[in-house]
Amino acid sequence: xxxxxxxxxxxxxxxxxxxxxxxxxxxxxxxxxxxxxxxxxxxxxxxxxxxxxxxxxxxxxxxxxxxxxxxxxxxxxxxxxxxxxxxxxxxxxxxxxxxxxxxxxxxxxxxxxxxxxxxxxxxxxxxxxxxxxxxxxxxxxxxxxxxxxxxxxxxxxxxxxxxxxxxxxxxxxxxxxxxxxxxxxxxxxxxxxxxxxxxxxxxxxxxxxxxxxxxxxxxxxxxxxxxxxxxxxxxxxxxxxxxxxxxxxxxxxxxxxxxxxxxxxxxxxxxxxxxxxxxxxxxxxxxxxxxxxxxxxxxxxxxxxxxxxxxxxxxxxxxxxxxxxxxxxxxxxxxxxxxxxxxxxxxxxxxxxxxxxxxxxxxxxxxxxxxxxxxxxxxxxxxxxxx
Amino acid sequence: xxxxxxxxxxxxxxxxxxxxxxxxxxxxxxxxxxxxxxxxxxxxxxxxxxxxxxxxxxxxxxxxxxxxxxxxxxxxxxxxxxxxxxxxxxxxxxxxxxxxxxxxxxxxxxxxxxxxxxxxxxxxxxxxxxxxxxxxxxxxxxxxxxxxxxxxxxxxxxxxxxxxxxxxxxxxxxxxxxxxxxxxxxxxxxxxxxxxxxxxxxxxxxxxxxxxxxxxxxxxxxxxxxxxxxxxxxxxxxxxxxxxxxxxxxxxxxxxxxxxxxxxxxxxxxxxxxxxxxxxxxxxxxxxxxxxxxxxxxxxxxxxxxxxxxxxxxxxxxxxxxxxxxxxxxxxxxxxxxxxxxxxxxxxxxxxxxxxxxxxxxxxxxxxxxxxxxxxxxxxxxxxxxx
Numbered sequence: 001x002x003x004x005x006x007x008x009x010x011x012x013x014x015x016x017x018x019x020x021x022x023x024x025x026x027x028x029x030x031x032x033x034x035x036x037x038x039x040x041x042x043x044x045x046x047x048x049x050x051x052x053x054x055x056x057x058x059x060x061x062x063x064x065x066x067x068x069x070x071x072x073x074x075x076x077x078x079x080x081x082x083x084x085x086x087x088x089x090x091x092x093x094x095x096x097x098x099x100x101x102x103x104x105x106x107x108x109x110x111x112x113x114x115x116x117x118x119x120x121x122x123x124x125x126x127x128x129x130x131x132x133x134x135x136x137x138x139x140x141x142x143x144x145x146x147x148x149x150x151x152x153x154x155x156x157x158x159x160x161x162x163x164x165x166x167x168x169x170x171x172x173x174x175x176x177x178x179x180x181x182x183x184x185x186x187x188x189x190x191x192x193x194x195x196x197x198x199x200x201x202x203x204x205x206x207x208x209x210x211x212x213x214x215x216x217x218x219x220x221x222x223x224x225x226x227x228x229x230x231x232x233x234x235x236x237x238x239x240x241x242x243x244x245x246x247x248x249x250x251x252x253x254x255x256x257x258x259x260x261x262x263x264x265x266x267x268x269x270x271x272x273x274x275x276x277x278x279x280x281x282x283x284x285x286x287x288x289x290x291x292x293x294x295x296x297x298x299x300x301x302x303x304x305x306x307x308x309x310x311x312x313x314x315x316x317x318x319x320x321x322x323x324x325x326x327x328x329x330x331x332x333x334x335x336x337x338x339x340x341x342x343x344x345x346x347x348x349x350x351x352x353x354x355x356x357x358x359x360x361x362x363x364x365x366x367x368x369x370x371x372x373x374x375x376x377x378x379x380x381x382x383x384x385x386x387x
Numbered sequence: 388x389x390x391x392x393x394x395x396x397x398x399x400x401x402x403x404x405x406x407x408x409x410x411x412x413x414x415x416x417x418x419x420x421x422x423x424x425x426x427x428x429x430x431x432x433x434x435x436x437x438x439x440x441x442x443x444x445x446x447x448x449x450x451x452x453x454x455x456x457x458x459x460x461x462x463x464x465x466x467x468x469x470x471x472x473x474x475x476x477x478x479x480x481x482x483x484x485x486x487x488x489x490x491x492x493x494x495x496x497x498x499x500x501x502x503x504x505x506x507x508x509x510x511x512x513x514x515x516x517x518x519x520x521x522x523x524x525x526x527x528x529x530x531x532x533x534x535x536x537x538x539x540x541x542x543x544x545x546x547x548x549x550x551x552x553x554x555x556x557x558x559x560x561x562x563x564x565x566x567x568x569x570x571x572x573x574x575x576x577x578x579x580x581x582x583x584x585x586x587x588x589x590x591x592x593x594x595x596x597x598x599x600x601x602x603x604x605x606x607x608x609x610x611x612x613x614x615x616x617x618x619x620x621x622x623x624x625x626x627x628x629x630x631x632x633x634x635x636x637x638x639x640x641x642x643x644x645x646x647x648x649x650x651x652x653x654x655x656x657x658x659x660x661x662x663x664x665x666x667x668x669x670x671x672x673x674x675x676x677x678x679x680x681x682x683x684x685x686x687x688x689x690x691x692x693x694x695x696x697x698x699x700x701x702x703x704x705x706x707x708x709x710x711x712x713x714x715x716x717x718x719x720x721x722x723x724x725x726x727x728x729x730x731x732x733x734x735x736x737x738x739x740x741x742x743x744x745x746x747x748x749x750x751x752x753x754x755x756x757x758x759x760x761x762x763x764x765x766x767x768x769x770x771x772x773x774x
Contacts, residue, residue, distance in 0.1 A: 110655030248461040268497030275635025332638025
């Protein structure tokens with residue numbers, strides 16, 4: 001006789017796995033391994049454009065699987081870092097000598113902290129936890145608390161003042177920021193870079209920038225990568241797992257000055273891409289693929305904006321404005337984030353991020369990714385039921 | 388009108404690409420990109436068991452491609468390092484706390500040199516170049532020249548004497564050694580470990596050990612991983628790209644004491660596996676897969692031994708005895724390794740490793756991998772023609 005796991009028993013398993021994953025959510029593989037009754041219908045923890053994933057698999061299927069090229073891709077050594085940088089260079093119009101290819105953005109973050117950002121580092125909180133977890137000496141971390149009363153939006157003028165007072169070696173900016181989605185526009189960003197020319201390293205993480213829109217609202221792809229020629233202290237980090245929903249492929253890159261790229265490559269990272277990642281990077285430079293991707297990106301932004309409008313109608317929560325593909329949601333009715341997260345998972349198979357482990361957030365917060373239009377509507381309906 | 392590339396023109400392109408790849412051979416992707424007329428019929432540079440690659444693709448096709456599970460594997464984040472270590476633990480019968488999963492063995496080599504082997508390091512030459520390339524301060528490298536008159540085989544008694552004189556922080560042993568295939572048997576190895584208990588780090592690279600045979604000649608799988616419980620200074624590195632011919636998947640692991648694993652994981656490497664690598668690690672623990680692999684491994688060893696017998700019949704070359712899946716070949720007729728390598732490539736589409744960039748080798752050397760039985764026979768015949 002099979003025992004049906006109760007909501008309470010489920011909560012215990014979930015909390016234990018969470019503990020084992022540090023400050024990150026447990027991986028779905030781990031979770032499904034232990035809770036075999038569980039069916040994840042919607043993974044709204046996963047910050048990706050699902051339509052771009054469809055597109056990638058359409059190409060992978062046609063170009064690799066159907067043509068029997070998968071064996072070539074997986075049997076032999078992938079190309080080296082510089083060779084993949086050279087092909088990416090054509091797509092993003094940045095010289096290859098300024099490009100460092102990473103085994104996911106997380107490897108780049110780690111590499112940068114090991115090699116360059118070894119001194120005092122100013123980190124705005126709330127943030128993506130890896131940014132302080134990879135700092136070896138905790139005394140080197142300076143936290144800058146973003147103000148809740150300002151909706152956790154960075155106040156540029158105050159920030160410049162703080163940096164000049166503290167004079168850290170390194171500052172970290174995630175733009176749009178994770179977990180709140182606040183965005184520093186290009187004018188403010190350049191003002192900031194101008195003022196901070198004396199800071200050794202400006203780490204700018206644009207992992208979510210494909211989902212941001214500029215003031216003109218024309219849905220042009222935004223990137224600050226060209227600024228590298230003017231600001232040699234800039235280290236721009238770009239995950240591709242968010243834009244394309246291919247986290248299992250492990251693709252990221254960074255733009256930085258030539259000397260820094262050389263330093264990293266002199267310390268390893270020679271063969272840090274796998275065969276599928278190399279295929280992706282080459283596909284990314286294909287104009288037919290990129291054009292289709294761009295249309296899909298705009299479609300997803302529009303749907304994400306609609307998701308925002310629907311979320312705002314739900315009572316007892318506050319939705320923070322976001323230029324990313326997720327929304328920070330504050331629970332205002334006294335329920336804990338943990339209980340709402342577990343209810344969504346157990347009752348609806350909806351997996352959302354509980355932000356209780358995020359330092360710098362004051363209150364009960366969830367972070368919910370925008371998925372497909374249909375899935376977003378199911379999330380809206382589930383939230384309305386629970387809240 | 389298409390110009391047919393001459394042997395001379397081909398040599399120029401080949402030498403340029405080689406220069407750009409540092410001390411490693413150019414990747415096949417790079418080479419084929421520039422020399423589109425070239426057809427690689429046999430990649431005898433690639434040190435893998437091709438039958439195991441067939442087996443892996445049979446499983447990948449049946450379990451992943453045909454069942455439409457590839458999307459799951461590539462879309463979502465792979466499990467974290469400790470989770471994959473836990474599943475590998477069952478297969479190799481080593482506690483998970485002693486296992487570190489790497490994005491290929493090369494990542495592990497680099498991590499070990501950044502974190503532990505930061506002092507003076509004794510390296511036997513000839514060797515795999517990454518072992519000294521990843522040492523930041525060249526003054527920390529102590530080379531121990533293996534003697535040509537002893538066929539580059541490590542002399543254990545002399546080696547222990549040298550280590551005790553030099554007292555390096557770290558010693559590196561590749562067993563079987565690359566590029567010569569010499570093997571230290573388990574008795575000698577344990578003698579060595581006993582004598583070197585005061586050395587901080589003993590790096591033992593067993594990437595080719597699946598191809599070695601013990602004195603009993605029963606083709607049992609050899610591994611020194613159990614020695615970790617007796618020798619906490621041991622760091623055992625295992626590439627899986629050689630055994631399974633899946634270099635594009637990027638799988639490696641290391642066995643080391645718990646404290647070292649913790650240090651590495653506190654410095655990153657949290658999500659360093661990709662989705663296909665995670666699939667492979669889980670497959671590796673499946674008994675039906677492993678049993679088939681083991682049969683195929685023994686078949687490949689037998690064929691490699693036959694390849695050795697045939698190579699020995701070729702005049703004007705010396706074949707070094709090898710317990711790995713490749714043979715170091717010295718050219719004795721005055722021809723350069725470079726010219727023989729280019730001839731094999733241009734005329735027969737056979738790609739072999741030219742060892743001219745290997746420090747510690749005195750003479751003209753090629754390293755030739757054992758491939759399938761049929762391919763080995765073609766290599767033999769081509770070598771007979773050229774030499």
